[in-house]
Amino acid sequence: MSVKINTTINGQAVSASAEASTSLLEFLRDTLEMKGSKLCCNTGECGACTVIYNGKPINSCVTMAADANGAQITTIEGLADGDKLHPVQQAFIDTGAVQCGYCTPGYIMSVKALLDRTKKPTQADIEEAVSGNICRCTGYNKIVDAIHLAAAKL
Ligand code: FES
Ligand code: FES
Structure with missing residues (x-):
């Protein structure tokens, strides 16, 4: 149907x-x-x-x-505004949080939703926000760095 x-x-x-x-x-x-x-x-x-x-x-x-x-x-x-990436997208690139990139769109959407809710997320907020996302490449530290960078720029 x-x-x-x-x-x-x-x-x-x-x-x-x-x-x-x-x-x-x-x-x-x-x-x-x-x-x-x-x-x-x-x-x-x-x-x-x-x-x-x-x-x-x-x-x-x-x-x-x-x-x-x-x-x-x-x-x-x-997210992007024409050729200009959204700050969360740019932060993932700037911190080297993208390797194969397969997980990246999902992470970025989880992070965007977090930063739409709060501009100053705590470490606990960040861990909770991406707790449903899995990355097989980066070891996660660079992703957390990207989230802190994006939060600082928004
Ligand atoms: S493809 Fe949807 S949660 Fe993995
Ligand atoms: S960058 Fe490859 S799975 Fe995350």
């Missing part, structure tokens, strides 16, 4: 149909051709697919596309 989805993604009204069983991640990547949110575990364990849904970071692989109806969604594609 197909469902109609009227939603707002990165400030743009989007109207499209999808099978009722489609995940939000599949809707973004396959229906809308927005490939920035990554498919990795597909079970809500790794955070690679994180998007901001009505102000909160969620795993889009375990969220139904139909739940996007009427929602405000921000994806990694919505």
